[in-house]
Amino acid sequence: MSKNSKSDKMTIVYCLYPDSTEAKKTASLLLKKGKVICANIVKDVESLYMWQGKLQRSKEVAVYFKTLTSFSKEVQKEIVKLHSYDVPFVAELKVEAVNMEYQQYAKKILRST
Amino acid sequence: MSKNSKSDKMTIVYCLYPDSTEAKKTASLLLKKGKVICANIVKDVESLYMWQGKLQRSKEVAVYFKTLTSFSKEVQKEIVKLHSYDVPFVAELKVEAVNMEYQQYAKKILRST
Amino acid sequence: MSKNSKSDKMTIVYCLYPDSTEAKKTASLLLKKGKVICANIVKDVESLYMWQGKLQRSKEVAVYFKTLTSFSKEVQKEIVKLHSYDVPFVAELKVEAVNMEYQQYAKKILRST
Numbered sequence: 154m155s156k157n158s159k160s161d162k163m164t165i166v167y168c169l170y171p172d173s174t175e176a177k178k179t180a181s182l183l184l185k186k187g188k189v190i191c192a193n194i195v196k197d198v199e200s201l202y203m204w205q206g207k208l209q210r211s212k213e214v215a216v217y218f219k220t221l222t223s224f225s226k227e228v229q230k231e232i233v234k235l236h237s238y239d240v241p242f243v244a245e246l247k248v249e250a251v252n253m254e255y256q257q258y259a260k261k262i263l264r265s266t
Numbered sequence: 267m268s269k270n271s272k273s274d275k276m277t278i279v280y281c282l283y284p285d286s287t288e289a290k291k292t293a294s295l296l297l298k299k300g301k302v303i304c305a306n307i308v309k310d311v312e313s314l315y316m317w318q319g320k321l322q323r324s325k326e327v328a329v330y331f332k333t334l335t336s337f338s339k340e341v342q343k344e345i346v347k348l349h350s351y352d353v354p355f356v357a358e359l360k361v362e363a364v365n366m367e368y369q370q371y372a373k374k375i376l377r378s379t
Numbered sequence: 380m381s382k383n384s385k386s387d388k389m390t391i392v393y394c395l396y397p398d399s400t401e402a403k404k405t406a407s408l409l410l411k412k413g414k415v416i417c418a419n420i421v422k423d424v425e426s427l428y429m430w431q432g433k434l435q436r437s438k439e440v441a442v443y444f445k446t447l448t449s450f451s452k453e454v455q456k457e458i459v460k461l462h463s464y465d466v467p468f469v470a471e472l473k474v475e476a477v478n479m480e481y482q483q484y485a486k487k488i489l490r491s492t
Contacts, residue, residue: 163470164362165393165470165472167278169306173425177425177427180427181427181434184427184428184429184434185429185434187429190428191426191427191428191468192426192427192428193395193424193425193426193439193441194424194425194426194427195308195421195423195424195441196423196424196425197308197309197310197423198306198307198308198309199286199290199306199307199309200304200305200306200307201290201293201294201297201304201305201307202297202303202304202305203297203298203300203375208294208297208298213306215306215308215330217441219468229363229365233365233367239367240367240368240371241365241367241368242304242332242364242365242368243364243365243368244276244278244361244362244363244364245361245362245363245364246278246359246360246361246362246472246473247359247360247361247362247472247473248470248471248472248473249390249470249471249472249473250455250470250471251468251469251470251471252455252459252467252468252469254459254465254466254467255466255467255468255469258466262429277475280391282419308421310421310422310423311419311420311421311422312399312403312419312420312422313417313418313419313420314403314406314407314410314417314418314420315410315416315417315418316410316411316413316488321407321410321411326419328419328421328443342476342478346478346480352480353480353481353484354478354480354481355417355445355477355478355481356477356478356481357389357391357474357475357476357477358474358475358476358477359391359472359473359474359475360472360473360474360475
């Protein structure tokens, strides 16, 4: 395991979508552009939130986009731009360390434009 | 995307529950009190752990409570107080950055008592 | 809630598996060796990634291994060693704080060899 050295630090961008279809559309686009390495789509999520003073429930899917930290801002901007919500939640989770083999794989896969 | 500036840093509090019913009860209470912005309940979780030297398995749900860091301690205390387990796992996950739009939305929603 | 003091900081190791069977095998081994406190297996995950220039989809399960930070490197090495993938993704997620009761429980459960 190697501590995430500055240049090849990895990041997980966490975001919720109304359904798998929209999640897969954005994931496929980011993958084909070489901006993320993988997207894990967690189905079967129920979200609770307040809207106009009332408790609301909706079915969602949660997506973990795995990328290098150096690509993270660009990925987050693209997710917000493509998202169907007016105000999506797009969060960069802190990853302390990732196994060396995966980091090297990531650097081969991702392409800066 | 704005780096989480000190005052409006965001946090995800991660906790496991025996079922959706209990998870929703706590989530609804925290939402109505204006302490969290949203709760994502991931169903279909199986947990393994040791108890009295034996391997145990139980069905659980995982909940991601989204809040401002300034509300996080209060939220974690309330979760522990309400929880049915003697020793629940209540963890504050580090969020590096969240999209500006969501941060501004969070600050409108949450209410310090 | 106590801020994670250095010695008893907690860590979540996040990893994907092709199915629950393999995930449970590794989790059971790490639990019986006293290296992790609990493993939460999130079923119903769909992953998208590129392979040889083509978009691929596969069913996976996501596992959150909960341990003390002092055990984390050893746990990550064991996960990589046991994993069926040539290049698994094994990430150490940063946990800011965990409730005191759980930390004390963790220190009783885990055993350094």
